[in-house]
Amino acid sequence: MSEVILEMRNITKTFPGVKALDNVNFSVERGEIHALVGENGAGKSTLMKVLSGVYPHGTYEGEIFFEGKECRFSDIKHSEDIGIVIIHQELALIPFLSIAENIYLGNERQKNGVMNWRETVSGTRELLKKVGLYESPNTLITNIGVGKQQLVEIAKALSKEVKLLILDEPTASLNEHDSQALLALLLQLKANGISSVLISHKISEVSQVADSITILRDGATIETLDSHKDQISEDRIIRGMVGRDLTHRFPPREPNIGEVVFEVINWNVEHPIHPGRKVCDNINLTLRKGEVVGLSGLMGSGRTELAMSIFGRAYGRNIRGTVRKNGEEIDVSTISRAIKNGVAYATEDRKTYGLILIQDIKNNITLANLGDVTEGLVINTRKELRNTQDYRGKLNIKCSSILQKTLNLSGGNQQKVVLSKWLFANPDVLILDEPTRGIDVGAKYEIYTIINRLVTEGKSIILISSELPEILGICDRIYVMSEGKIAGEMLAKEASQEKIMKCIMSQEEVVA
């Protein structure tokens, strides 16, 4: 095919005690989309940090060649100057500045320190057109959604005359629709000769757009697959990542579903800042004992808002409606009452809302139910230790000790701590919001196994997820949400990705 634009040779990077990268070789051809996949901790991000100069020359071994010349980056600025731009998973935009100001931040259109606003705005307009974003350059970042913010990041990269674009999990927080738009944009950039490296956990996207796929495992290159030559199935990629066959991505379960235990009746929620705007519109749903019910829908369809408003009015205002457990109305007006009445909600954003990162595993697990390890006013440390050790074993939390800070755990293990916290609160109804977001295939499987075990023990689970295969693979029954309403309900065995998407679309048409 064409020439090689980037070549990384024998890259080795060690941190105290760990070899994060071990003789990794990685090369990208001009004008291709090259996917980089691997489990969490496989070394993808470290490799990209070496490439972009976050880890400067001299802190690693090996050589980097870009457009045939050897590069020794001293910082990010240096790598950006020659056309390598990285877009991180957590977007680096400033919320209260406009799109135009963000795009030219650090690279201002100016003369002697005075801003040239005309050029800033017109330049932004050009760039936005290129990425297919139709917003005014003066719109504040905070007023546009995550999907659009992602496009602004790409426009920002284009403003730097990018030759190689690195995207770290760009679709992790996007819905299906925005993800597709982003992938289409990547293909369009490719047509214009811009190469990209796509880091993603979503295998389906990778096989959809990538020209070649490099698989990393435990800090080493396992293989590079060429999607034009080989027939690459998703299972083939996963096998390379985990080093074993995952015959089932979802563990099997024999459903044993009982009576209705939980009902939400005529539930209405208004937006906390814009009163009168309905975020949840007359929602009714039921949940049976031992059942996993999926809540599917696009981002912004009101799934998280519904869950949080049920959980002690943690979201919204003017909340009206009833919640019943075992046929009787229960009080969920504050979070502690909701917990007391057997409802728990594990957040989609574990770092911001789920964990106290500076505290250890033990303190995090017992926080929502300290009463269980307390005598009088005093915490019984012995009992607390015994209980948390138990969960460490049951959920297979990988850590040096339960006194380890949660900050230093991997994403999958952090998620297990959040789950332990809510299991320790002993709820009957557990709402899991995107429990597998941003964690690797192996850890996902473990989380699914835990979900299965819980319902087998007689608990009931509401699973919110943006990944349709996950909803289809794990749930017994599915509600589809759209525009704050329940757009449809179906049994998982009768559902398919197409059926769910159709359901969402038909609701949107009705609204429009």
Place this chain on the structure above:
Amino acid sequence: MKTVKELFKNNIREYGMLIALIVIMVLFQVLTKGTLMKPVNLTNLLLQNSYIIIMAVGMLLIIITGWVDLSVGSVVGFIGAVAAVLIVRYDFNVYLTILISLGIGGLIGMWQGFWVAYQKIPPFIVTLAGMLIFRGLTLALLEGESVGPFPAEFQKIAAGFIPDFFNYPGFHVTSVVLGAILCVALIFLDIRSRKNNLKYDFEVSPMPLFIGKNVLITGAIMGLTILMASYKGLPNVLILMMVLIAIYTFIADQTVLGRRIYAMGGNEKAAKLSGVNTPRLLFLTFVNMGLLSALAGMVFAARLNSATPKAGNGFELDVIAACYIGGASASGGIGTVIGAVVGAFIMGVMNNGMSILGINIDWQQVIKGMVLLLAVFFDVYNKNKNG
């Protein structure tokens, strides 16, 4: 087996400030040619810092939640003024006055807590307002002049010593007995926690180090009590401080309340979503601060034997500095009561030592400022190094 060097490195944040305190004490003991540790001066040192330590205990809880209270100095002045006006001008009963003053302190805490916790006004602004309000009220109440002196009963709070039950001339036996009881209690607690840790396979320091540490602490406590026993014995206010330190250490480490305060400081949103009533908790920490400021206000007034319009001026800075020097984090969630107390003593010993040496107040401030900066830098540096 870990080497002593490694152990030292791992625990440097825990013991670092204590070691710094000892170094500073030794330094000034040498520089002042032994004056620092003379029984009279030691007693003075304690009395001079008692009100700072009392407030540091309350301030620590607020700092753990992630905020500060700037009004405590003014509250000290205001409560001193209230007590003086009631006792001196209106002949109120001393004990009734103490209760009323504490009550007013609690109300002040509720006032500030209300704005902070339920109206979501940043504490920095609420307490900055409080600083002005209560200083102004102090001036108004005292009509710009000092009010005093207090009756002996009231003075005893700050200037009295515990009674001696043994009557051994020239030596205060009760003090030594109390010191010994404290030592035994501390050793008992330490052995118990070590046993617990061993049971759960957690790391413990090797036996010789464990024994060494306890011998050192026992030696220090007994040495100090014997020194003070050779003067007038233990001051009342020291007992008050010890009781407060014990109670608040217990609250912070062992109770649900303490655990929740740390959780809230570590991540308020996560704590809230785990069912912690964060506004009420914040409210309570401010009420507590009001109470302790009132107590400190009375101790300070009793020590000066009068209420003055300027009383408590700038105390808030000493109190906040004590907490930070003692290892509390400015972003919340981290800090210990003992640390804050050690921090207060570091400031106190330097004040006292530099005064004995005749260093001018201007240079004292420069040096104290540098120490605060270096102490926090040391903490941050260690944190970064250990990842």
